[in-house]
Amino acid sequence: MTGDIRALLARHLPDYRVRSVSRLGHGLDNFVYEVNDELLVRRSRVADPQANRQEVARLAAVRELSPLPVPEVVFADDETGTIAYRKLPGTPLNQHRNGNLTPAALAEPLGAFLSAIHGAIPGTMRDLAPLDVYPAPTLLQDAELDYRDVEQHVPEAQRPLVERFLHHDPPDEPPSLRFCHNDLGAEHVLVDPATSTITGIIDWTDAAITDPAHDFALIYRDLGPDVFELTLEHYEFTVTEEDRERILFYARCALIEDLAYGLSTGPRHYADAALTHLPWTFQ
Known part of the structure; x- marks a missing residue:
């Protein structure tokens, strides 16, 4: 699966140098990977392009609402149900x-x-x-x-x-x-x-x-x-x-x-x- 994440990164961030990819964990619906201690990549177990697009739009709206930091989307791949975010500190x-x-x-x-x-x-x-x-x-x-x-x-x-x-x-x-x-x-x-x-x-x-x-x-x-x-x-x-x-x-x-x-x-x-x-x- 980490190979799939590397392929997605190469497609969406072709100039980004990938040094490490590790799986952080999983939930009922998603797997989460960490890349270079800089990005978090969440991949759905079952891809739902509409839900993926909705979540990207939702995060953009939440960033305008929230007084606390929320994830910033770096790229999304609707076909695979993947969203990559900048890793927040903490x-x-x-x-x-x-x-x-x-x-x-x-x-x-x-x-x-x-x-x-x-x-x-x-x-x-x-x-x-x-x-x-x-x-x-x-x-x-x-x-x-x-x-x-x-x-x-x-x-x-x-x-x-x-x-x-x-x-x-x-x-x-x-x-x-x-x-x-x-x-x-x-x-x-x-x-x-x-x-x-x-x-x-x-x-x-x-x-x-x-x-x-x-x-x-x-x-x-x-x-x-x-x-x-x-x-x-x-x-x-x-x-x-x-x-x-x-x-x-x-x-x-x-x-x-x-x-x-x-x-x-x-x-x-x-x-x-x-x-x-x-x-x-x-x-």
Whole structure:
């Protein structure tokens, strides 16, 4: 596969000298490669030319909206479902090991970022992002199926917390939808290891017109209630009790999904993080 990446680079960047190509990882939909410690090349498992063009246009729009850096497209190859970006500085937050990182250092930029993204007029983004209206009852059913597959891996003392959630009624549907990152987990927030400041937001593949509670849910799940509450203080829109209910609901569903993914076909670190974050997500 690295040979295919070299061929794409030669086609689109004929004067660019390729010294190294290495595969960084993969998700459900994509493989990601690093080139010369300068470029990241994302290749879809199944090429969708329309989706590829849409993502390139979406990133251009997001770069105009976001107060935080987002990837800059160097080239796109719609036929193979490939997009190459300039590599942003920083380390994914889930790999950050600097103990100086404080909730305040994350909350203020995240609050400003979400205010800007969620503030986009949904109608202007409809051609750039799909509509995501997956019903809450279906999410809960999916979560229960996933949990039954991995129940034995959850500490026995914490199982009643999860099972109580699974037997609750799902929340009402959101009153309005906004443009969202829609996958704002810690692995997609880059931070400077030296200064512990946010240096970028990556992976906009799942961006959609959807419930903004989805973005806050992953902040709650991955960064905890303290960062979540501080982020709300820097968010310019009102968050109601009904919004909070949906945020917690999505956070719990997403944690169960990550636990199942990390224990089956995905990288193990997803499951490890889910088990670490389970106590505060299901408190």
